[in-house]
Amino acid sequence: MMNSNRKKILVALDGSSHSFDAVNYLSHMLPRHDTSLVLFSVYSGRPERFRDIEESLFMDPKETGLEEWENQQKKAIGEFMENSRQVFLDRGFPPDAVILKIREKETGIARDIIREAQSGYDAVVAGRQGMNPITRLVIGSVAAKLIASLTDVPLWLVGSCATDAAKILVATDGSENALQAVKYVGRMMSGSDVPITLFQVIRGFDFRLPGPDAYFFKPPDGAAWPDESREAHTVRAAFEKAVVALQAAGIDPVRITTKIVSGVATRSGTIIAQAMTGGYGTIVIGRKGHSRVGDFHMGRVTNKVVQLAGKAVVWVVS
Known part of the structure; x- marks a missing residue:
């Protein structure tokens, strides 16, 4: 039993x-x-x-x-x-x-x-x-x-998992569905030593935040946050929520990194490119993102990631 x-x-x-x-x-x-x-x-x-x-x-x-x-x-x-x-x-x-x-x-x-x-x-x-x-x-x-x-x-x-499957790329977009996917990863990977990267893609404009990619939302010790745009504040808050959720699930903070890419034409293509160049064998994505169109069983970006993933493993999280 x-x-x-x-x-x-x-x-x-x-x-x-x-x-x-x-x-x-x-x-x-x-x-x-x-x-x-x-x-x-x-x-x-x-x-x-x-x-x-x-x-x-x-x-x-x-x-x-x-x-x-x-x-x-x-x-x-x-x-x-x-x-x-x-x-x-x-x-x-x-x-x-x-x-x-x-x-x-x-x-x-x-x-x-x-x-x-x-x-x-x-x-x-x-x-x-x-x-x-x-x-x-x-x-x-x-x-x-x-x-x-x-x-x-x-x-x-x-897929055939030719890359390092024991590295997880979690695609986030600040939506509640994306946060649920993050929490799911925390629950399923609690007790393992698999590194997890939270990854967000913003299309169409150059988006910059202070600090290194690894913890870009965390200012240097003793420094204050500079003035930031509404977009920067929204993304920073979403990443902070996601990191807190992973830590609450028992994920060691040293295993968590974050990265953001902006000014690109396609979210799905950028997610796949990051997985390939970064050696991620596992991509995690919510079934739906910000879209409120309820007639579709899966979001457009998620559908494209599933189709393009090739050798990688894709977790589609409801």
Whole structure:
């Protein structure tokens, strides 16, 4: 039985290399002492194209080899899941903290994952792409469905993590949704030693604040704040709230840095560029920002970051 005080993570696995990337990412990223994982796989059974063979009056299903094929599929996913569990055990996760769930598809792979996700998880983790061989797709069909429908549980989409995954870039915009994303990072990373950077992008004009990037809102010892614009005051206040929230969650202040970039044409492109040049393997962003348009399940900047992230991991926080 899982400890109810642990953070509970649902990891959707399908036997693909991307889903095994998710296993490796989580095994290095998550604190071992207070995290529980459910490794969850939905398998399709016999493909739809074989249904007609089953129903044919002129063919014996046993002679077609379908039953043997299905048994081999079950065996393969079982071995994959056991290997995935072993990765976590080798990293020091307690055996009772890593549970396997393997189920045959009921209503659809994405829908079955979403149904399981409603059982009190702190995050759902999936690979950006699965077994789909159409590599030109930016994200796989299951990942796209999870993004569209899983609006109440944070979703982590894992790429190949070629950069340093154990560095987190938190995109902020001063909104309440962004602050909630910061608090979420604090809760999930409490107990780890992962460095966290709060990052804000301001478009269209040159925006400057005194002090170094690392703690630009903090004046030198003994100095007073100079006169500042309304924009500078707003951004400084938002960063101060975010830092306080991380510290309240138990994040060591030495692990927290801040950075702001201004005068750029695109927020999403700048976030991706910062992640790439700064070696951040994890990008965290709120599902919605300042936009008050309630008809959309995800903000424009968030959607672009998800599409452009490539190898990085993106946490979409509701």
